[in-house]
Amino acid sequence: MTSRAASWVGWLAALLAEELAPRPRRFANALRWTLIATAGAGLMAAAHVRSALGPYIVWLMVGPVAMMSPPTAVIYTAATGLIVAAAVPLAGILAESPWLMLPFIAVFAGVSTHLIATRKPGPIGVVWQVITLDSFYGVVFAPRDYGWTDAATFGGCAIALALIAAFDSWIWPDPAEAILLESLAASLKRQHARFVQAAAWYLDEAGAARPPEPPVTSEMPVQLGLLERAVEEGAGAHRRAVLLAAITSVERLHIQVASLMITARERVPHGVRAMVRGELRAACAAIAAAMDALARQIIIEIPTGADSPPLPVVQAIKPAMDALQARTLAARTAYLRTASGAEVANFGAFLEALEKIVRLIERPLDEPPPRPQPVRQAPPVIQPDPALMPYCLKVSLCVVMAYVIGLITQRADLTTILTTVIVTALPTYGASMRKMILRIVGAVLGGAISLLAIIIAAPNFESLPSYMMVTFVVLFISGYAALSSGRVAYAGKQLGTTFLLVFAGLGPFADIYSPLWRTWGILLGTLVVTVVFLVLWPVYSGDSLLPRLRRVIGDTLALTPGGSAATVAEIHRINDRLTQVLSEILQVAEDARLEGRRSLIDHDAVVQAAGTIRRIAHRLAPLAVDRMTDPLPELDQAAELAQRETFAAIRARLESWLELYQSGGALRAQAARALASRHSREEITRPLERFTNQIEEREFARIGAWTPEQRRRMLAELQSLRRLDFLMSELQTHLAAIAGAPQPAYAPYPAAVAASHPAR
Numbered sequence: 001m002t003s004r005a006a007s008w009v010g011w012l013a014a015l016l017a018e019e020l021a022p023r024p025r026r027f028a029n030a031l032r033w034t035l036i037a038t039a040g041a042g043l044m045a046a047a048h049v050r051s052a053l054g055p056y057i058v059w060l061m062v063g064p065v066a067m068m069s070p071p072t073a074v075i076y077t078a079a080t081g082l083i084v085a086a087a088v089p090l091a092g093i094l095a096e097s098p099w100l101m102l103p104f105i106a107v108f109a110g111v112s113t114h115l116i117a118t119r120k121p122g123p124i125g126v127v128w129q130v131i132t133l134d135s136f137y138g139v140v141f142a143p144r145d146y147g148w149t150d151a152a153t154f155g156g157c158a159i160a161l162a163l164i165a166a167f168d169s170w171i172w173p174d175p176a177e178a179i180l181l182e183s184l185a186a187s188l189k190r191q192h193a194r195f196v197q198a199a200a201w202y203l204d205e206a207g208a209a210r211p212p213e214p215p216v217t218s219e220m221p222v223q224l225g226l227l228e229r230a231v232e233e234g235a236g237a238h239r240r241a242v243l244l245a246a247i248t249s250v251e252r253l254h255i256q257v258a259s260l261m262i263t264a265r266e267r268v269p270h271g272v273r274a275m276v277r278g279e280l281r282a283a284c285a286a287i288a289a290a291m292d293a294l295a296r297q298i299i300i301e302i303p304t305g306a307d308s309p310p311l312p313v314v315q316a317i318k319p320a321m322d323a324l325q326a327r328t329l330a331a332r333t334a335y336l337r338t339a340s341g342a343e344v345a346n347f348g349a350f351l352e353a354l355e356k357i358v359r360l361i362e363r364p365l366d367e368p369p370p371r372p373q374p375v376r377q378a379p380p381v382i383q384p385d386p387a388l389m390p391y392c393l394k395v396s397l398c399v400v401m402a403y404v405i406g407l408i409t410q411r412a413d414l415t416t417i418l419t420t421v422i423v424t425a426l427p428t429y430g431a432s433m434r435k436m437i438l439r440i441v442g443a444v445l446g447g448a449i450s451l452l453a454i455i456i457a458a459p460n461f462e463s464l465p466s467y468m469m470v471t472f473v474v475l476f477i478s479g480y481a482a483l484s485s486g487r488v489a490y491a492g493k494q495l496g497t498t499f500l501l502v503f504a505g506l507g508p509f510a511d512i513y514s515p516l517w518r519t520w521g522i523l524l525g526t527l528v529v530t531v532v533f534l535v536l537w538p539v540y541s542g543d544s545l546l547p548r549l550r551r552v553i554g555d556t557l558a559l560t561p562g563g564s565a566a567t568v569a570e571i572h573r574i575n576d577r578l579t580q581v582l583s584e585i586l587q588v589a590e591d592a593r594l595e596g597r598r599s600l601i602d603h604d605a606v607v608q609a610a611g612t613i614r615r616i617a618h619r620l621a622p623l624a625v626d627r628m629t630d631p632l633p634e635l636d637q638a639a640e641l642a643q644r645e646t647f648a649a650i651r652a653r654l655e656s657w658l659e660l661y662q663s664g665g666a667l668r669a670q671a672a673r674a675l676a677s678r679h680s681r682e683e684i685t686r687p688l689e690r691f692t693n694q695i696e697e698r699e700f701a702r703i704g705a706w707t708p709e710q711r712r713r714m715l716a717e718l719q720s721l722r723r724l725d726f727l728m729s730e731l732q733t734h735l736a737a738i739a740g741a742p743q744p745a746y747a748p749y750p751a752a753v754a755a756s757h758p759a760r
Contacts, residue, residue: 014212019484023186025179030479032172036062037479038472040163041500044156045464051149052415052518053134054156055500057127059475061164063482063493065123066232067173073165076124077158083128084154087135088147095139102400105136109399109422110392117388117427122232126422127157133418137403141412176229180243181299183226187219187250188295191257192288195357198257198264199284202350203277211265214258219485220251221590224583237576238368241618244579245365246302248586248611253291253360255604260353263346272339272347275331279324283354286320289313290361303364310362317358324351366618368575369625390539391427398425398532402525413517416501420525425533428541428591432533435490436526442494443526447519449474449495450502454515474499498522541592542600545738546661548585552578552613553658559620560651561627562644568628575621578614585610605737612731619720619727620650626717632710635694635702642691646721649684653728657735669739676736681729688721 040058044051061068068076094101112132116125131153138146168174200208227247231240273280293313297303303311328351335344402417424439426432453470461467474496481492501522502515533539555578558564565571585606592603626632634640660675695702695718703711 015487019488020481023483025182026480026483029174029179029483030476032167032174033059033062033479033482034472034476035172036163036167037475037496037500038468040160041471042464042468043159043163045467047155047159049152049155049159051152051156052501053131053153054160055471056419056497057157058160058163059493059496059500060127061123061160063479066229067168067175068161068165070165070169073161077161079124080128080131080157080161081154083132084135084150087132088150091135091139091146092143094136095143101136102403105133105403106396106400108132108136110396113392113395114388117391129422130419131157133399133403133422134415137406137415137418138412140407141410176226176233177235177239177243180223180226180230180247181302183219183223184246184250185295185299187223187254188291188298191250191253192291192295194261195257195284195291196288198261199281199288202264202273203281203284204270204274211261213265214261215485215487218251218254218590218593220247220254220586222485222489223247223250224586227583237572237579241368241575241579241614242302242304242365244583245304245367245611245614245618246298248582248607248614249360249365251586251607252611253357255607256353256356256360260350260357263349263353266346268343268346269340272331272335272343273350275335276324276327279320279327283317283320283324286317287354287357287361290317294361304367305364308364310364314362317362321354321358366615368579368618369571369622388427390537391425394532394537394539395421395425398528401528401532405524405528406521411517413514414521414524416518416521417525417528419501420522421529424526424529427539428544428588429534429538431587431591432529434591436530436534438488438491439494440523440526442491443498443519443522445491446478446495446498447502447515447522450499450515450519453499453503471499471503474503540600541588541603544591545585545588545601545606548581548588549609549738550658550661551581552585552610552617553654553661555581556613556617556620557651557654557658559617559624560654561620561624561647563624563651565624568625571621571624571628575617578617582610582614601738605734609731609734609738612727612734616724616727616731619724623717623720626713632714633706639691639694639702642687642694645687646684646691649687650724650728653679653683653732657732672736672739676732679732681725684725684728688725691721692718 037055037059041055044054094104109129112125112129115121116129119125131150134153135146135150138149142149194211194214197209198211201210224247227240227243230243235243290311290313293311294303297311309315335347339347398421399418402421406414406417420439424432424435426435453474457467457470461470478492478496478499481495482489484492498519501518555574558574559571559578565574589603589606589610592601592606635643656675656679660671663671695714700711703714706714
């Protein structure tokens with residue numbers, strides 16, 4: 001085995017060991033999924049529902065989807081019946097006019113994809129697409145019997161929906177918010193372990209191992225899916241914003257810990273760190289203790305309220321960091337005489353990563369203003385997405401190509417090629433590439449396990465319980481793997497999907513070739529999507545990011561006091577929409593991470609910018625609400641002018657970035673950096689300082705006649721404005737870094753620069 005192959009095998013073994021390690025609730029969740037899917041497949045077999053899609057539908061609907069109530073199950077069942085009832089005669093009519101079949105399939109695939117993307121019905125939308133396309137495929141091969149196949153498919157859907165509703169409502173409920181909190185806590189624990197390992201190696205601790213390369217992907221996609229599921233299960237807009245803030249904060253911490261690991265792995269001399277080892281060890285220990293405490297706290301309650309005091313263990317970080325700063329300054333003259341530029345740069349990068357980690361964990365999360373009473377939710381406004389139409393057209397093209405391939409092969413079992421196209425085709429290059437790779441891996445493993453099960457089970461077993469036992473074992477393995485992070489989760493889920501499509505019927509197999517064709521259909525469908533989405537018509541994450549960035553910056557502008565939001569209800573609606581779009585931006589960032597050098601954007605900068613915009617919006621919204629519901633007494637002309645100039649400077653900064661992202665050079669790094677260089681922090685700081693000095697003048701004489709509550713609110717507003725001053729500067733840094741390829745963790749810089757910024 002070559003060194004490269006051995007390295008790859010070692011990496012794969014380490015990945016699987018980390019991803020498949022036991023975690024809280026993993027066995028319980030995998031067991032729950034497996035029981036539902038196995039029971040569903042067994043009920044269908046016992047009821048003689050001969051549908052290859054039946055068990056697949058159960059597996060598709062169970063897992064990372066919202067819990068289903070009985071009324072919802074009834075509605076879905078009725079809608080499925082109507083769709084099947086309409087598809088059967090329509091397929092028969094189109095079968096008589098073959099020249100109309102392909103155009104109709106193309107239109108149906110595009111329109112249904114558009115509706116699913118905008119209306120977001122969830123997995124049931126994919127089910128409706130699959131059973132409809134299956135009807136139009138089956139009618140070609142069985143024009144007299146396809147109606148019976150569709151009836152069996154509807155029967156499988158009815159059993160699946162009823163069974164899932166029973167488990168979700170009575171037998172074994174499994175609310176998403178609890179799983180999300182445990183996932184966040186587990187992510188924090190993993191970041192804590194990685195931080196401790198990197199710090200121990202950097203400090204030359206006895207027995208410390210060199211930290212591995214940081215993982216390419218994170219838990220964020222799974223957590224965002226759990227967030228959407230929690231919202232569907234009843235989490236309100238305010239709670240959704242808090243949960244999204246927690247997900248963003250944990251992801252930003254993941255990025256900074258990864259940067260720290262890369263810095264610690266750098267092979268440079270250790271002279272500088274040896275001079276400050278005691279203080280550096282104390283600071284790292286304080287940070288590690290705070291991360292561990294936050295991992296335990298987040299299960300109980302997410303710390304919120306930006307001005308609330310941090311946890312006591314977090315407060316211990318500041319003196320440790322101050323001591324490290326003082327020691328670094330004292331040792332600067334000595335290490336600049338002896339250390340190389342690379343060593344000084346490495347030390348500066350390590351301290352900068354520590355400071356960024358501290359900033360992320362030292363403050364409780366910002367949150368939007370709570371609603372004083374329930375607000376009637378207006379129907380969601382469908383925002384136009386320029387990238388959606390090309391995406392729908394590509395899905396249509398893939399479906400037509402897959403359909404034609406199926407007709408050429410003359411195999412009815414190849415219907416899985418259409419199913420594969422529907423579930424694999426995603427809007428961006430990174431998302432499609434990730435899903436296709438994982439789907440191929442899962443399909444190959446699932447196909448191999450399915451054939452092995454057929455070889456073992458078919459000659460030796462004839463009873464339904466024996467086949468259910470085989471199904472249970474395979475699905476438990478699949479479910480357990482599917483509960484890992486985004487690096488392997490979909491491959492685990494696809495293993496079970498392939499098995500259920502191949503092992504359909506839970507009985508002896510008279511024809512071994514049918515399962516083989518189903519497996520081959522999955523691979524062919526993946527190939528079709530690869531050709532269209534990655535070769536002929538790639539759409540990168542930057543194209544998907546731009547309209548969303550424009551939207552969140554515009555919404556943040558509307559929330560600024562004096563902005564376009566004219567009522568409290570409108571402020572809450574804008575804040576809710578901003579939360580939704582920020583969630584989408586984080587998904588785009590994950591796609592950009594997988595695109596690597598092909599991406600036009602830096603995924604880390606996108607995550608950082610999303611987190612900062614959220615914090616700015618959650619600072620601005622309460623100010624706007626307070627000004628509408630209970631305005632403070634007017635100040636004198638000079639103070640009012642300084643206050644208006646402060647808000648005007650904030651709006652001007654946001655407007656300039658919105659103008660850039662609306663222009664043709666939105667993804668040119670040079671244009672973004674030029675805009676950042678034209679703005680200075682003093683544009684906001686100067687009027688804010690004038691306003692602050694006027695309020696504090698003569699021991700707060702201007703507000704001396706106000707009530708204590710009014711004075712408290714004014715001081716809170718000053719604190720928010722000071723924080724906004726910092727956040728706007730931070731946002732500009734992140735927005736300027738979005739355009740262009742991902743930046744390295746740090747770049748070596750001259751010793752003079754390191755000396756002037758020892759803690760950065």
